[in-house]
Amino acid sequence: MSLRTLIVLNILGALLLSIASMAAAYFFMHDQLIALFPNAAQAKAIETLQLLLIQYAAITAAASTVITGICFLVLSRYLIRPLQAMVRGIEAFADRSERIDLTEFAHAPKEVAELARVFNDFTIKVEDAHARDVEVSRMKSDFISTAAHQFRTPLTGIRWALEALEKETLTESQMALVTSAKDKSHQLVNIVGTLLDISAIESGKHKYTFAPVDIEALTHAVAKDFGELAERTKVSLFYVPPENPLPLARADAEQVKWILNNIIENAVRYTPPGGSVRVMLESGVDRVFVHVRDTGIGIKPEDRGNIFERFYRAENAVAKENGGNGLGLYIARTIATDHGGDLNFEPNKEGPGTTFTLSLPVVS
Amino acid sequence: MSDTKFILVVEDDPVLKNLLGHTFAGKYQTLYASDGNEAIALFENNKPAVVLLDLMLPTMDGFAVLENIRSRTDELKNVPVIIVSNLGQQKDMEKAKALGANDYLVKAEVAVEEIVAKIEAQIAEKPAA
Numbered sequence: 001m002s003l004r005t006l007i008v009l010n011i012l013g014a015l016l017l018s019i020a021s022m023a024a025a026y027f028f029m030h031d032q033l034i035a036l037f038p039n040a041a042q043a044k045a046i047e048t049l050q051l052l053l054i055q056y057a058a059i060t061a062a063a064s065t066v067i068t069g070i071c072f073l074v075l076s077r078y079l080i081r082p083l084q085a086m087v088r089g090i091e092a093f094a095d096r097s098e099r100i101d102l103t104e105f106a107h108a109p110k111e112v113a114e115l116a117r118v119f120n121d122f123t124i125k126v127e128d129a130h131a132r133d134v135e136v137s138r139m140k141s142d143f144i145s146t147a148a149h150q151f152r153t154p155l156t157g158i159r160w161a162l163e164a165l166e167k168e169t170l171t172e173s174q175m176a177l178v179t180s181a182k183d184k185s186h187q188l189v190n191i192v193g194t195l196l197d198i199s200a201i202e203s204g205k206h207k208y209t210f211a212p213v214d215i216e217a218l219t220h221a222v223a224k225d226f227g228e229l230a231e232r233t234k235v236s237l238f239y240v241p242p243e244n245p246l247p248l249a250r251a252d253a254e255q256v257k258w259i260l261n262n263i264i265e266n267a268v269r270y271t272p273p274g275g276s277v278r279v280m281l282e283s284g285v286d287r288v289f290v291h292v293r294d295t296g297i298g299i300k301p302e303d304r305g306n307i308f309e310r311f312y313r314a315e316n317a318v319a320k321e322n323g324g325n326g327l328g329l330y331i332a333r334t335i336a337t338d339h340g341g342d343l344n345f346e347p348n349k350e351g352p353g354t355t356f357t358l359s360l361p362v363v364s
Numbered sequence: 365m366s367d368t369k370f371i372l373v374v375e376d377d378p379v380l381k382n383l384l385g386h387t388f389a390g391k392y393q394t395l396y397a398s399d400g401n402e403a404i405a406l407f408e409n410n411k412p413a414v415v416l417l418d419l420m421l422p423t424m425d426g427f428a429v430l431e432n433i434r435s436r437t438d439e440l441k442n443v444p445v446i447i448v449s450n451l452g453q454q455k456d457m458e459k460a461k462a463l464g465a466n467d468y469l470v471k472a473e474v475a476v477e478e479i480v481a482k483i484e485a486q487i488a489e490k491p492a493a
Contacts, residue, residue, distance in 0.1 A: 145453060149420075149450050149451060152450035152452075152470075152471065152472040153377060153380070153450050153471070153472075155472045156380055156450065156471040156472045157377070157379045157380055157383065159472065159475070160380065160383040160384075160387075160475075160476045161383055163475050163476050163477070164383060164386050164387065164476070189472045189473060192472065193452070193470075193472075193473060196452065196453065200453055200454060205453070205454070205455065206454060207454060
């Protein structure tokens with residue numbers, strides 16, 4: 001029930017009450033008058049008095065109607081309108097972080113003006129906190145890119161020196177040592193590259209090139225790329241084409257490929273030998289979906305809220321030494337949401353394992 | 365036409381410079397510059413076939429060197445320039461491409477042999493003078 005309805009009901013109640021009391025007074029007086037003036041000669045006077053009484057009642061009723069009408073207008077002007085303006089202001093702040101000045105209620109009741117002032121202070125605090133967050137995030141991103149660059153220069157030296165060493169005549173065991181060192185230096189180079197990607201994507205510095213993308217072809221190609229890994233780990237990898245051709249998605253093909261690489265690789269790696277991974281496509285309203293369903297070790301309920309966090313690795317994932325640095329899903333989801341899509345997962349309803357679902361908007 | 369081409373390598377880190385030299389030995393005649401000003405001077409005097417250009421350099425950074433080369437009016441204006449830097453963010457790559465870099469390699473992410481392949485690709489692409 002709105003405040004306006006409440007006021008109207010209140011006023012109508014008051015009006016009814018005043019009319020009713022007038023009516024009661026009239027009937028009471030009417031009988032009393034007859035009792036007071038039993039004499040027939042005085043009948044004329046009674047009639048006049050009665051008429052006066054009716055007029056009095058009517059005027060009072062009319063006057064109270066007018067007064068209540070004015071009351072309504074005044075209440076509406078000084079209470080309802082400021083409150084409505086406040087609601088709009090709160091909505092604007094909540095929806096678009098837009099601040100509307102709410103301190104201009106000079107005529108509003110003290111309580112409403114106070115509420116506006118408190119809300120105003122609150123929005124200033126929220127904005128300050130947000131600005132600080134943005135600044136901290138920017139500093140962190142800058143730090144990561146500088147640090148990453150500083151790491152890369154010595155890493156380049158190690159890498160190139162090992163590559164040169166590899167070309168020399170080496171014994172088998174020397175070669176094995178050089179190869180291990182080279183592999184590890186590549187791993188480090190990849191970590192640094194990933195850190196840089198994250199800092200760019202997280203700070204919003206990454207510029208996407210959105211274009212119509214054939215998700216079906218892209219997914220099929222990525223699934224094929226993992227055929228070899230799946231065979232080696234004895235996992236059956238299936239690509240299931242969609243029932244109907246998929247509409248084109250609005251996406252950055254390189255970035256989507258990155259997500260697909262990540263979720264399909266994870267699925268294959270976390271599925272024990274003999275298990276299967278199914279890559280399925282589906283179209284929905286304004287969306288295309290890529291489902292990657294594995295029969296792997298699954299994600300424990302206590303890990304479910306965290307797997308999209310940076311550097312988070314579920315306990316069973318760490319124990320299995322499946323590689324990875326705990327950044328993949330975090331970046332993958334960020335890329336998906338930057339597209340206006342999402343990346344999510346659900347434990348399989350039947351049997352063990354997990355299904356990851358990537359959704360992307362279709363070309364409008 | 366001589367068989368060995370002149371390559372100008374602009375690299376300020378002595379270790380990386382030596383490693384590149386090790387790889388290029390016997391393949392190219394190599395000139396080295398360790399800062400931007402030296403790079404410009406060597407470029408003018410030696411007319412290299414390809415320039416390998418780092419971006420973070422003393423005196424004048426790689427972007428400025430590239431800009432300088434591309435703003436020339438003689439035939440040296442179009443000498444292929446391959447950026448070989450550890451700056452590898454999208455904005456750096458876009459900036460270098462916009463200034464007229466022919467290729468962009470992130471040092472840590474390529475094997476030295478890949479650099480040779482990129483140099484060969486640029487030499488092959490260049491129309492015979």
